[in-house]
Each structure stands twice: as C-alpha cells, then as structure tokens.
Amino acid sequence: VTFDGILALVRRLLGSKEFPGVREILRKQHDYILVDEFQDTDPLQSEIIRKLAEDDHGKLVPGKLFIVGDPKQSIYSFRGADIIAYEGLRQQILDEGGEKVILRTNFRSHGKLIDLVNAAFSRLIVQNGRLQPKYHAIEPASDAVQKYEGPAIEAILIEDADAEESREMEAQEIASWIEKRPAE
DSSP, rough: OOHHHHHHHHHHHOSSSSSSHHHHHHHHOOSSEEEESSOOOOOHHHHHHHHHHHHHTOOTTTEEEEOOOOOOGGGGGGOOOHHHHHHHHHHHHTTTOOOOOOEESSSOOHHHHOOOHHHHHHHOOBBBTTOOOOOOOEOTTTTTTOOOOOSSSSOOOOOSHHHHHHHHHHHHHHHHHHHSSSSH
16 A cells, blocks of 8 residues: 555545544544644644544644644645645634744754845745735744854855756765864
C-alpha cells in the first residue's frame, strides 16, 4: 500500500459505518493533538486530523487540537500540501473559539540579517486571498548578536552559469570565505 493509500484507508476507517467504534476509541485515546509543520499537510491528512479532534456533532473539542505552521512555506507543496486545506482547518479552529498566535521571534539569526529578511519579504510576500497570507515581520531574540566582525550579509552573484556550474562556483566561494575566517 502506498503512503497515499494508507491515508485513504485511515480516512475510510474513521468514517466507516461498519466499524463505528474505531473513531471513538482513537478520539478517547488522545486528549490533545499537536500537529507541527501543519503547512505540509495535504487535504486528506487534514481531514483525518479533523475527524480525530471533533466531537459527535462535527465540532472541534475545545482545546484538543493545536496546529503550528508557516503558510508561507506551503509553496513547496510537499507531498500534496495545500494552503487551502491549511487555511480551512485554521479558520474552523478560529470560528469555533480557537486562538491565533503569531510566533515572531527568530532564535537563529541576529538583527541585521532579520532586518534584511523583513525588508525583502515584506515587499515580496503580498496577501492574496486564501492563496498567500499576509507577511508578518520577524524579530531577533533579545540576546541575538552578530558573531563575526565585518558585514552582516554578503551577496555573491553568479551569472551566466548552468545549475552544475553554479553549484561548483558557490562551493568555491564558500570554501574561500571559510579559509579567510580566523580560527576560533
């Protein structure tokens, strides 16, 4: 059975009139459901999650379902991921009393890099109905500092190269940059 086939079988089982107790057993087994990287779910996975988080009347059990995801990343369409499925379940959660929390703190990058990201993506990511969400600026952690002296960001443009040549030139540039760095 393929991965998609397994998902289809699970959905069919959860809605089965022949085995109605399976869904109830699974619902009772889990007090909370947390789905991280929710932007990577496809409509079938979203439906399965919904079935496990709902009560007998088709309403989400308050406080049972938590989804974490970045809809801007759903552009990759990982294994059939679908922004509309993401938005559908997110909106159902909100409509039924859930709370939206925007996580803005980036713990990996310093302020100068984050300033560049915000400046670029606040112009590139434009809200478009349910297909593209609004851009939310990110912030550095309060203790984030630039580790090395010199420019916070270096851009090296490689032009007129095919993919293989570009990868080779990128690798050479990175190796050269590393060689110039002082040893710690």
